[in-house]
Amino acid sequence: MLLEGVKVVEFASYIAGPGACCILGDWGAEVIKVERPGGDTMRAAFADVKSELSGNPTFDLDNRGKRGIVLDISKPEGRDALAKLAQTADVFLTNVRPAALKRAGLDYDSLKQANPRLVYAVITGYGLEGPDAHKPGFDVTAFWARAGVANMTAPKGTDPFMLRSGMGDHTTALATVSAILAALYEREKTGQGRLVQTSLLATGVYVMGSDLAVQLKFGRLASNRTRDNPINPIATFFKSADGRWFVHNPRGGNGGWETFCEVAGRPDLVQDPRFATGRSRRENTRELVAELDAAFAALPFEEVARRLDAADLVWAPVQTPADVAADPQVAASGALVQVENGEGGTFPNPAAPARFPGADATVRPPSPKLGEHTRQVLAEIGYGEAEIERLFAAGAAA
Known part of the structure; x- marks a missing residue:
């Protein structure tokens, strides 16, 4: 696999960060997902659906193939375990707010002291600088609304509408993967890691870049048109x-x-x-x-x-999701990957939108259960059995 030997520690939740790490994992990296007690919020994505539906394909999409551990960084022992894990990593990815990471001593300046080769990736709503850098952001707020995507997408005279789940997040995940790979390439030449950062806001601006380039150059932009009144009547x-x-x-x-x-x-x-x-x-x-x-x-x-x-x-x-799932060209394009279901079978899942002929991942392991690999990973980074039991007893690991 292309990224075999690259170790990624993911301290992130929701979609953009886990999605980026999942792509790295699909391409061969070892990904360790670190969750706080209670787990990633996306684990509950299907908590309220009808009982005949089992599984969580939304969570599986961004977490397949990872190993999962639980650490409570509010406890010194849990914080120290995460810092020790980061010492062994090539990449540390997080979407936890930078101020909280700094208070815990898990910011880039702190972790690079013990691991100067570390590529430290931060995903935020609005970036690391500026008056609103501290604000929380989701794809519907930072990417869809504030970056202008919603306004430029809705035809003139119509109300704005909500985007589908994960649209801005997954686009940001792709941007984050690109940034990480660039930093890893640089590290091969310099021996030094670096801080890289992406944001939902900047990704949204780039996604609408063809239109915003016109706005930036000329100070105005034509509105989107309704289907029956397009700019070109045969382009509709x-x-x-x-x-x-x-x-x-x-x-x-x-x-x-x-x-x-x-x-x-x-x-x-x-x-x-x-x-x-x-x-x-x-x-x-x-x-x-x-x-x-x-x-x-x-x-x-x-x-x-x-x-x-x-x-x-x-x-x-114009295809429905059911049409897409049954479209033979979708499968032929490599847009789907099979994921193990834990019962000896597999199910299809959207794949990362890139192919490497001869090295494509055709079947991926399932997403980890909450804390499934905590003991195993702690042992790998030097914790003895008694130390691990103390972490569990203190509630610093689960």
Whole structure:
């Protein structure tokens, strides 16, 4: 595996931090998940669902393949055990607020004294500097709302809406993995680790970077448009006779205009004075979309798909999660990985979006039970059996 020999200590909860460590683990790193008593909040993600559903696929997504231990850093013995574990690590990743880590002596400046090769990764809502650096942040607040993603995503005149779980977190996880790998590469040359940091806010700004670059340069930005009034009338969503949606994305501003009309069975639209030029099509967008809506509403989806493919146009069906799960191209692209279910079988889980032909992880171990490997890991870093029992008796480990 690519990262074999890299040891990662994760002192994080929720999604972004565990997600980053899971990717490193999928790529071969050894990941030790350190939880406080009570465990990562995401362990309870399915606590209130119907009883016939077993398992926690959301937790498994970001924690498969890790070993799990429990330490209480509010107790000196627990804090010391975590610091000792960090001495053996290549990477220490946390999303605990920096002020709390500093009080506990678990900040970068403290840990690097004993392990100068340590790559110390911090994930925050808003960064490590600035007037709001101390504020807590989730993906819906720091990434979605404050970074402008919600505003730029909702069409003009519509209310903002909530994002799906983990969207900003998982994007930040990818950014964090990139930062960690860059720091590990630097360490190979210098022998020194470093502090790296990512934030939900900065990730959101980058994700919307194409739009925000315009705002930053010109001081203004066009709003998102509704489906029936797009900037380009053939760059939008249409519905077939059997109620299936698809989206078309033309190559260039007017690329494929005539061909798209042929596909819709309306070649006459090309000569219609209302739509004869790019400018006139933009001025009469609603009318053109209405004409194309009526055309595609008369065609079954399979025929629409056949025509679009035959014309080599850029399009895709709008799929439900069930469609995605059953899509053979999703599996072929490497977007899924199998996870052991603890009962001799496996179940599919989303994979990290990168492939390494010949070195892909095809089956990953399950996520750890709370404190499953505490005794084992403590023994590995030098604790004797009697010392481990004292940690448990004091409530510093579980």
